[in-house]
Amino acid sequence: GEALRFYKLGTDALTVFHDELDLAPFKVKVKQGGGHAGHNGLRSIDQHLGAEFRRIRLGIGHPGHKDRVTGHVLGNFAKAEEDDLAAMLGAIGAEADWLAKRDDVRFTNDVALRQQG
Template identity: 65%
Template sequence: MLLFVGLGNPGSKYENNRHNVGFMAVDEIVRRHNFLPEKKRWQALTHEGTIAGEKIIIIKPQTYMNESGRSVGEAMRFYKLAPKDVVVFYDELDLAFAKTKVKIGGGAAGHNGIRSITSHIGADFTRIRIGIGHPGDKARVHGHVLGDFAKAEQPTLDKLLDAIASECDQLAKGDNPRFMSEVARTMAPPRPSTGNKKPAEKTAEETTNKKPVARTISARPALKQNSSDGPMADALRALKSGDK
C-alpha cells in the first residue's frame, strides 16, 4: 500500500494557484484511474484505488499548507505505513515551469508543506517536485506562488498533469527514474525525422555519370561453304568427265 499526498490550500480561492498543483496532480490521478468516491477523514479529502496492482490511498490535507503534516501523519499511523510508503506531489519554485523531478529525502527548500510533513513523519519520503518557475525577483515570489497559472500556461499544464497521471503506475512499482524519464519524454518528445536520409552509396556504373549501355547480340556469321562440296560441284565434275 502507498499513500499519495497532494499538497495545496483548501477552498475555491486557491483552487487554481500554482501552490495547488499538488492537488491538481492527484485529482487527475483519481480521474484517470477511476478511484472510489471522496471521503473525509484524517483532516483530509481521501480516495482509494488501485494502480499497477498496488492499493493507493490519495489524500489532500485540508489543514492549509503549513499544517499538511498533521493529516499525513494520521493516515500513515492508521495504516501502519513507513515514510518510504509516502509519495508527495507539490509545487517547486526552483524548477522551470512544467519540469518534474523525483527525489527521496532531503530538506524542505523553503516549502512549508514539506517542512510540516517532515516534522511529523521524518524526511525519508518520496517527493514529486512539479516546477512552477521562479518569477526572477524574490519580492515577487509570494504573489507568484499564490497566483493562478496564466491562461497561456494552461495547455502545457494540462499536458503535464495528464503525463503524471498516465505514468504514475511507475511510482506504484517503485520505478521512480522511469516515471521521471517518461514524463520528460512526453513533455519534450523526440523531434520527428526530416526525411533527409544519408544517400546510398553509388554503384560504379552510376559514378561514371553515363547511362548504362544496352548489350546487343549480333547474328552469328554464316558458315563459309567449301567450294569443292555441294550439288554444283558435282555437276561441274560430271561435265568435265563427259568431255574426255
C-alpha cells in the same frame, strides 16, 4: 502522520507532490528525502514525519525576485500556460504506474517524453 500510523505504513509508502520554484515550469523530478528549502508544506510534513519521504517536484519556475515569490506560488497559472499544465498533469497520470512500481527513473523519463511529444 495519523493516516500513516492508522494504516501502519512508514514514510517509504508516502509520495508527496509539490510545487518547486527551483525547477523550470512544468518540469517533473523525483527526489527521495531532503530538506524543505523554505517550502511551508514540506516543512510541516518534516516536522510530523521526518524528511525521508519521496517527493514529486513539479516545476513552477522562480518569478525572479524574492518579493514576488508568494504571489507566484499562490497565484493562478496564466492562460498561456494552461496547455503546458494540462500536458504535465496528463503525462503524470499516464505514467503513474511507474511510481506505484517505485521505478522513479522510468517515471521521470516517460513523463518528459510525453511532454515533448
